[in-house]
Amino acid sequence: MSGPAGPEETHGSEAPQGPRAGSGQQAEPPAAGASPAEADGDLPARLGEERLNAPVVRMGLFGVQGTPDTSGYGLLRVHRAAPIDSPRPYGSYFDELADALGSGLQAAGLGFSDAIERVVVDRGELTLHVRRERLTEVAVKLRDDPALRFELFSGVSGVHYLEDTGRELHAVYHLLSITHNRRVRLEVSVPDADPHIPSLTGVYPSSNWHERETWDFFGIIFDGHPALTRIEMPDDWRGHPQRKDYPLGGIPVEYRGAKIPPPEERRHYS
Amino acid sequence: MGLEEKLPSGVLLTSVEKVAGWARARSVWPATFGLACCAIELFQTGGPKHDLARFGMERASNTPRQADLMIVAGRVSQKMAPVLRQIYDQMSDPKWVISMGVCASSGGMFNNYAIVQGVDHVVPVDIYLPGCPPRPEMLLDSILKLHDKIMNMKLGKDRDRQITELEEARLSRPPLHVASPRGSRL
Amino acid sequence: MTDSVPHAPAGASDAEAAEGRVYTVSGEDWDELVAAANEARDFQSGERIVVNMGPQHPSTHGVLRLVLTLEGETVVEVRPAIGYLHTGIEKNMEYRTWTQGVTFCTRADYLMPLFNETAYCLAVERLLGIEDRIPERAQIIRVLVMELNRVTSHLGGIAPMGLELGASTIYTQGARLRERALDLLELITGLRMNHAYIRPGGVAQDLPPGALEGIRAFMDTAPRLLQDLHTLIDANPVFIGRNKGIAYLDLQACMALGVTGPILRSTGLPWDLRKSQPYCGYESYDFDVPVNDMCDAYGRYLIRMAEIEQSLKIARQCVDRIAARGAPGPSADPVMIRDAKIGWPAQLSLGPDGLGPSPEHIAHIMGQSMEALIHHFKLITEGFRVPAGQAYAAVESPRGELAAHVVSDGGTRPYRVHLRDPSFHHLQSVAAMCEGGMVADLIPAIASLDPVMGGVDR
Numbered sequence: 001m002s003g004p005a006g007p008e009e010t011h012g013s014e015a016p017q018g019p020r021a022g023s024g025q026q027a028e029p030p031a032a033g034a035s036p037a038e039a040d041g042d043l044p045a046r047l048g049e050e051r052l053n054a055p056v057v058r059m060g061l062f063g064v065q066g067t068p069d070t071s072g073y074g075l076l077r078v079h080r081a082a083p084i085d086s087p088r089p090y091g092s093y094f095d096e097l098a099d100a101l102g103s104g105l106q107a108a109g110l111g112f113s114d115a116i117e118r119v120v121v122d123r124g125e126l127t128l129h130v131r132r133e134r135l136t137e138v139a140v141k142l143r144d145d146p147a148l149r150f151e152l153f154s155g156v157s158g159v160h161y162l163e164d165t166g167r168e169l170h171a172v173y174h175l176l177s178i179t180h181n182r183r184v185r186l187e188v189s190v191p192d193a194d195p196h197i198p199s200l201t202g203v204y205p206s207s208n209w210h211e212r213e214t215w216d217f218f219g220i221i222f223d224g225h226p227a228l229t230r231i232e233m234p235d236d237w238r239g240h241p242q243r244k245d246y247p248l249g250g251i252p253v254e255y256r257g258a259k260i261p262p263p264e265e266r267r268h269y270s
Numbered sequence: 271m272g273l274e275e276k277l278p279s280g281v282l283l284t285s286v287e288k289v290a291g292w293a294r295a296r297s298v299w300p301a302t303f304g305l306a307c308c309a310i311e312l313f314q315t316g317g318p319k320h321d322l323a324r325f326g327m328e329r330a331s332n333t334p335r336q337a338d339l340m341i342v343a344g345r346v347s348q349k350m351a352p353v354l355r356q357i358y359d360q361m362s363d364p365k366w367v368i369s370m371g372v373c374a375s376s377g378g379m380f381n382n383y384a385i386v387q388g389v390d391h392v393v394p395v396d397i398y399l400p401g402c403p404p405r406p407e408m409l410l411d412s413i414l415k416l417h418d419k420i421m422n423m424k425l426g427k428d429r430d431r432q433i434t435e436l437e438e439a440r441l442s443r444p445p446l447h448v449a450s451p452r453g454s455r456l
Numbered sequence: 457m458t459d460s461v462p463h464a465p466a467g468a469s470d471a472e473a474a475e476g477r478v479y480t481v482s483g484e485d486w487d488e489l490v491a492a493a494n495e496a497r498d499f500q501s502g503e504r505i506v507v508n509m510g511p512q513h514p515s516t517h518g519v520l521r522l523v524l525t526l527e528g529e530t531v532v533e534v535r536p537a538i539g540y541l542h543t544g545i546e547k548n549m550e551y552r553t554w555t556q557g558v559t560f561c562t563r564a565d566y567l568m569p570l571f572n573e574t575a576y577c578l579a580v581e582r583l584l585g586i587e588d589r590i591p592e593r594a595q596i597i598r599v600l601v602m603e604l605n606r607v608t609s610h611l612g613g614i615a616p617m618g619l620e621l622g623a624s625t626i627y628t629q630g631a632r633l634r635e636r637a638l639d640l641l642e643l644i645t646g647l648r649m650n651h652a653y654i655r656p657g658g659v660a661q662d663l664p665p666g667a668l669e670g671i672r673a674f675m676d677t678a679p680r681l682l683q684d685l686h687t688l689i690d691a692n693p694v695f696i697g698r699n700k701g702i703a704y705l706d707l708q709a710c711m712a713l714g715v716t717g718p719i720l721r722s723t724g725l726p727w728d729l730r731k732s733q734p735y736c737g738y739e740s741y742d743f744d745v746p747v748n749d750m751c752d753a754y755g756r757y758l759i760r761m762a763e764i765e766q767s768l769k770i771a772r773q774c775v776d777r778i779a780a781r782g783a784p785g786p787s788a789d790p791v792m793i794r795d796a797k798i799g800w801p802a803q804l805s806l807g808p809d810g811l812g813p814s815p816e817h818i819a820h821i822m823g824q825s826m827e828a829l830i831h832h833f834k835l836i837t838e839g840f841r842v843p844a845g846q847a848y849a850a851v852e853s854p855r856g857e858l859a860a861h862v863v864s865d866g867g868t869r870p871y872r873v874h875l876r877d878p879s880f881h882h883l884q885s886v887a888a889m890c891e892g893g894m895v896a897d898l899i900p901a902i903a904s905l906d907p908v909m910g911g912v913d914r
Contacts, residue, residue, distance in 0.1 A: 233348075233349070233384075234348060234349045237348075241383055241384070246383075247383070248381075248382050248383065249382050249383030249384075250381035250382050250383075251377075251381065251387055253381065262381050262382075263381060
């Protein structure tokens with residue numbers, strides 16, 4: 001599937017099989033190679049072709065430009081993997097959860113895919129990618145529906161994907177259901193140009209500080225938050241430190257005549 | 271201690287210095303600026319095994335007005351630095367500062383936007399104590415070195431002379447460049 | 457980025473609104489606000505003052521700033537301000553390899569470093585897909601050091617609780633027992649705090665010789681010392697007077713505020729991740745989850761003391777299991793995953809010039825196996841690669857649910873690590889616990905929450 005990229009993948013060009021062999025996880029295989037018409041789609045030569053259209057994520061020799069490259073990695077271009085959209089059945093309690101959420105949303109007059117863009121089942125965890133307009137309704141349903149009952153709000157934090165134009169800022173919510181002993185993750189993507197997400201403080205009061213922290217570090221504005229101010233950084237700080245375009249801000253360390261550059265400027269072979 | 275400061279230098283002043291130094295070193299009240307992990311080791315140093323009370327230091331004066339020693343224990347963030355300076359300013363003379371741990375001495379492992387790279391950017395430091403965190407025994411060693419420094423501190427005109435001498439000694443110390451035996455720079 | 461968002465004008469200003477004056481505050485102008493409010497005299501009672509219980513305070517459990525609105529002795533409003541210990545740990549981890557990340561996350565909540573490490577390592581192992589390949593000896597050692605850390609963490613909360621109430625004997629007695637537990641941790645991991653011992657794939661080193669005897673000796677003396685603490689504190693009328701009925705937070709409030717840990721268990725709900733979502737083999741250990749329904753600071757204290765006893769019980773079981781396994785050596789009973797692309801390669805030993813790679817290991821990589829040399833080099837300089845994805849691993853830490861949300865983009869460095877710290881979450885409930893009470897009750901309330909500012913600010 002083409003479209004804005006996300007980090008989830010179950011195949012890739014680096015170490016695909018080694019560490020995951022024999023792991024017994026719940027991850028579903030991607031849809032590639034499913035239909036017989038694309039029978040040669042999963043030949044090694046063809047695998048990964050669709051990734052050439054995805055944005056470039058890493059180029060090796062991070063932070064070092066213009067020097068004679070003796071590592072052999074200078075021409076490395078790693079493209080981001082296509083986002084997963086797990087097909088049904090999801091496995092474990094995820095199907096039940098999705099069905100309960102679907103019927104709950106229907107009762108409120110919303111279709112499942114109106115609210116949920118994508119469902120990802122990866123490594124035994126369920127992630128629902130929620131459209132930002134529907135976030136509050138989804139959260140209310142998750143909290144109140146007796147089959148769902150996600151009472152405990154664990155936290156919201158941000159992730160900044162610099163290369164995903166149009167979907168740079170992700171807010172990731174984690175919910176816990178004590179009644180049913182389950183976890184779910186909600187993910188909302190917003191563009192840098194319009195970083196607004198409805199606030200969940202009306203649904204889960206304890207999201208207050210977490211949203212403030214996400215605003216502080218990423219610049220995601222939570223509409224409806226009672227007091228969206230800086231919480232960790234000093235009040236008059238400029239910039240949002242945990243964004244990828246914000247520098248780490250170290251100073252070179254000098255000792256006995258040698259100068260070691262700060263961590264973000266050192267050579268890095270990735 | 272105003273009268274002693276006005277004494278002319280001589281034998282009388284030297285004796286007063288010895289007594290004053292001895293008295294000051296015996297009961298240094300720390301204004302513990304316990305911030306992070308080093309504060310926990312400071313807390314253990316006040317416990318029964320490594321006993322700060324044997325130096326008269328278990329009475330951590332929570333108000334800086336009555337404190338003599340500020341042990342900056344832990345990483346100082348940009349938000350905390352003005353508070354640190356204000357507490358230091360509120361302490362009355364004579365006052366000393368131990369920067370405990372690498373984060374206070376030099377920023378430690380956190381070489382980034384949020385941490386002041388060394389508390390000596392904010393307050394003058396007397397003793398730097400490395401470690402992450404330093405063991406209580408190391409903290410006691412640094413306190414003993416500080417006691418030594420306090421006992422040898424001079425008063426009045428002698429103090430001015432002492433400060434000038436110390437500064438000149440430090441300025442004339444050669445930098446720590448290490449040349450390898452074959453002449454190439456490390 | 458901040459400039460494109462409309463701010464209020466700098467400095468407090470006031471405007472007339474339907475129900476009274478509205479003050480616009482935009483940061484660093486608290487003094488102006490207080491001056492304007494006092495001047496306007498529109499507080500109902502003349503006794504209302506705003507007090508700053510600042511970041512440097514002996515009793516706020518670290519650099520926590522509380523802005524209190526007091527009416528006489530009663531707290532009308534309490535607003536915690538945090539961020540005075542913000543270190544940028546999460547951002548720093550993005551510039552280090554996955555294994556080096558352990559040394560950073562361990563310093564987040566510095567009273568329970570091994571729990572931070574475990575949460576992070578469990579998340580990384582889930583991303584790697586090696587969760588069921590972690591050697592069993594490593595899992596047992598993880599449980600052992602985590603439970604010892606639980607003991608030191610609870611004592612590190614109870615002892616300052618006494619000190620903040622003015623009872624320095626509780627502090628010294630707590631420090632006394634804590635010191636012995638720290639000696640034990642030093643024996644096993646090499647450090648008293650910030651151990652960086654639990655790594656993705658297992659633990660850094662096996663138990664040193666003599667460790668089991670040392671742990672057993674501690675188990676023999678600890679109950680007596682713990683009983684001393686009980687005798688000192690439990691029935692102490694001053695302690696009870698200051699803690700009973702204080703900081704009341706019932707089950708409904710805990711659910712609304714998302715509170716976990718001893719605070720939730722003091723409301724009567726026996727929710728413990730070690731029992732409900734076990735990790736590291738906790739389902740095979742025999743222990744109870746202490747719970748009571750007092751909902752107040754005293755109840756939480758009792759739960760913490762009971763948890764110390766349960767931790768000692770679990771640690772005893774761990775020691776018995778390790779003793780039963782014998783000491784077959786690292787090849788038969790490893791403590792790091794047997795995967796050349798992931799497991800930390802070096803074995804350390806104490807030589808004449810200090811701690812360093814053991815001579816056998818050096819002989820192996822230099823003389824016997826080129827592959828091992830390459831793996832050693834690549835793993836230590838570059839680190840292993842973690843397939844892209846995200847994982848969220850939660851552990852039951854002494855303070856509540858501690859979790860690590862880890863995002864990988866397929867490289868040798870984390871793309872994003874977020875530590876969901878229980879202290880950060882629980883500090884939001886200070887207002888619910890303390891408003892309407894007296895100023896002096898703030899201290900035991902916060903002490904019963906047991907926040908550690910390193911975890912709050914990260």
